[in-house]
Amino acid sequence: MSNFLPYGRQIIGDDDIAAVVDVLRSDYLTTGPAVERFEADVCAYTGATHAVAVANGTAALHAAMHALGIGRGDEVIVTPMTFAASANCILYQGGTPVFADVDSHTLLLDPAAVEAAITPRTKAIIAVDYAGQPCDWDALRGIADKHKLALVADGCHALGGAYKGRKVGTLADITVFSFHPVKHITTGEGGMVVADDANLARAMRAFRGHGITTTASQREKSGAWFYEMTDLGYNYRITDFQCALGSSQLKKLDQWIEKRNALAQSYDAALAGTAIRPLTKHAHVLHAYHLYVVRTPDRDNTFKRLREAGIGANVHYIPVHLHPYYQNLGYKKGSCPVAEAAYTEILTLPLWPGMVTEDVTRVVAEL
Template identity: 70%
Template structure:
């Protein structure tokens, strides 16, 4: 049986296992010191003061919408080329996601399309650093500033990316990250919101803990049993076990990023001048390469051929507004975001992860070029 080369996977070593084991032997498995350490480490990596760890990237998005006070009657502009959670988080709060189309070369949210979708009900914009390439944050900030909108970065693909020398995490009012195993660092499941705004961070921390103002550890430290629920929150906490793994993984992030970028350079050279077309990468932006996305002819046939050959390609994403739930709930459908819809018919995500070997890269390249040219794999 042919071994499948996945499109992404975690890289775990003995240091990671040792960090988790040490925490398992400690006094705290959750709401303990590793959480604050991990929050400070990620926030510091992003150049901001506040980090709030939560149970997933989706929880991070939901918490961000709550912290902004999004509710019924409010609109939030989102891109269609993303995972559904980017738009779902607006619905969780009773708001309405409004889809704005993407740039045809990068598939990043178009600032001009954002401006075209703004109405008196618009409260915020969520922009996605798709595949790991930062959006045009200067242009998005200008649009948000003109209209008094909050700006949220869905940076789940982009930990370690930079925009004109500034790290993702410092470019929006809040930035959310995911620590799912296929992302840059893994905590199993997990996420975080980073921000420079202490008031927003306070709201996020209360929301992740049932809307309660204190947690077990802080009450124990103060010698008090008293707590108060001040709003309706959720249990979105991340455990010390996961944060210990996250801290160990974060130390390896520079090496992980360099390997991802090296694989991308190998792909770039191999596909230059062929029918396999990588997405554009504008100058001044340092790519984090969560995904390596290409456009190929006859995408459906190429996908099937590569999967049959053990190449774990994937498609990111079905445009959110085309999902049945959105069609039925919001009345969206084909024609709303034509650029994203056209791109969806061509795009393919190729295997890319730090543990990928040079031999596996060569296997992927040969198979992709062969399939794109219609050769049997």
């Protein structure tokens, strides 16, 4: 369908292509200087001290769980209103995801539900900045400090967002980003973990390269061949040409966040007074608007009719604990009633920086 309007899409410019081509013509295609440059660029943008670029956002989550030492018998509290990877990373390490319910207005992790879910086995909290709106990080930090828990921000929706003037990337012990094509900037596939703790960063950097403490390019530069594997890691490396694309895209992030907010404001105004209700946005945040999510009383029919009209509406998400895999693990329907009720109503409308106001008008007219 030629006039199909997707819910999200990458924007690639000639400058991005040139940046990638430059690396393709260079000496290093992986573990080279473009990776370090992208890490430094993300640190400079977010204010984080250390960054580790990896193959995708899921690898970033896995690296975070590894660095925190999550293992068998450990519990990690996580939201059900997210992509499955936010919880799967706990299972990868042998830990147990514990789902805490969300706030009904924002669908962000509810701090009161987090507090109620803590047991002597709890080791960490993973909070997701759902749709691009930062969580209640003051409350979550208070809970984490009180119970001596690690605090992880799944910021895969929220690069470029801010909470009370502080950039996403500086609000938790570890923050995870994704650079999938529908995200704010893209490397094709790709992810990054940022942290202020040098030991956590060191552990995650080794984890992405089989648990080996040096890379091939580092050994070549030093004239050494010797290396040792000190931990069980994975091949979660990202290429230099992907990172060159990421650095190029990052230069445009602020203008794209501004455009996403303008489009969201157009939706808000057009939907005011109708039965279609946008999620609540707090005044103290800079919303990154990865997704524009509304609640509608007839979600499935609305989805069907929008798709028939060439509008790429979507649903984010089936609560993780309702997936068959998690049901087979013993997770029960009814354990997160707010998220489960929201799931029957939520609909994601198209929103990405390449859209124009007329696209919003078209979507609203079909609604």
